[in-house]
Amino acid sequence: EIVMTQSPVTLSVSPGERATLSCRASQSVSSNLAWYQQKPGQAPRLLIYDASTRATGIPARFSGSGSGTEFTLTISSLQSEDFAVYYCQQYSNWPPWTFGQGTKVEIK
Amino acid sequence: EGQLVESGGGLVQPGGSLSLSCAASGFTFSGYWMSWVRQAPGKGLEWVANIKQDGSEKHSVDSVRGRFTISRDNAKNSLYLQMNSLRAEDTAVYYCARGYGWVDYWGQGTLVTVSS
Numbered sequence: 001e002i003v004m005t006q007s008p009v010t011l012s013v014s015p016g017e018r019a020t021l022s023c024r025a026s027q028s029v030s031s032n033l034a035w036y037q038q039k040p041g042q043a044p045r046l047l048i049y050d051a052s053t054r055a056t057g058i059p060a061r062f063s064g065s066g067s068g069t070e071f072t073l074t075i076s077s078l079q080s081e082d083f084a085v086y087y088c089q090q091y092s093n094w095p096p097w098t099f100g101q102g103t104k105v106e107i108k
Numbered sequence: 109e110g111q112l113v114e115s116g117g118g119l120v121q122p123g124g125s126l127s128l129s130c131a132a133s134g135f136t137f138s139g140y141w142m143s144w145v146r147q148a149p150g151k152g153l154e155w156v157a158n159i160k161q162d163g164s165e166k167h168s169v170d171s172v173r174g175r176f177t178i179s180r181d182n183a184k185n186s187l188y189l190q191m192n193s194l195r196a197e198d199t200a201v202y203y204c205a206r207g208y209g210w211v212d213y214w215g216q217g218t219l220v221t222v223s224s
Binding site: 002032035036043044045046049055056087089091094097098099100101102 | 137153155169170203209211216217
């Protein structure tokens with residue numbers, strides 16, 4: 001099973017600042033990586049797939065990069081609605097698809 | 109726009125069974141792999157199982173294999189998860205999800221609580 005490790009666990013950022021979230025895979029997943037945003041009491045929302053492709057309706061301030069074992073989600077200028085938990089997920093090796101433990105982006 | 113609505117969650121005793129359903133609308137259900145993903149209270153996400161468009165291929169995570177069965181009825185635009193021999197560690201919100209690799213549509217989730 002591929003283990004996904006996200007860092008940091010919590011990221012404190014001021015509105016308008018840039019946020020950089022990291023995700024590392026225990027073995028190469030090529031570009032088979034997605035990012036999700038989840039707010040309290042809500043289902044996750046797809047942000048990025050194939051490591052760098054924005055999902056439909058996702059603002060351009062969200063961008064993904066990386067391949068192999070190292071990935072980054074960047075939020076260029078944090079808006080109030082962006083404070084949430086973010087998960088990465090690999091879909092390279094089944095079983096199973098695996099998620100990272102999440103990074104909570106909180107208001108500084 | 110696609111919509112997924114789960115039902116069937118509730119409180120069940122350890123060793124018991126529960127059947128979850130997911131009603132899909134707004135897209136061609138038979139054209140997509142479908143999945144179940146769960147989230148224990150206060151925890152992260154865990155992929156449980158997925159099923160091919162025609163039901164001919166199914167996969168599940170080790171922790172539920174032999175206890176949970178995923179199925180679908182394309183005529184009814186519905187996805188199912190039969191859960192047997194439930195354990196306390198199966199307590200979670202169960203999400204119906206569209207997709208094979210990544211999930212682009214999620215249901216609102218249904219809570220399954222396994223407790224005596």
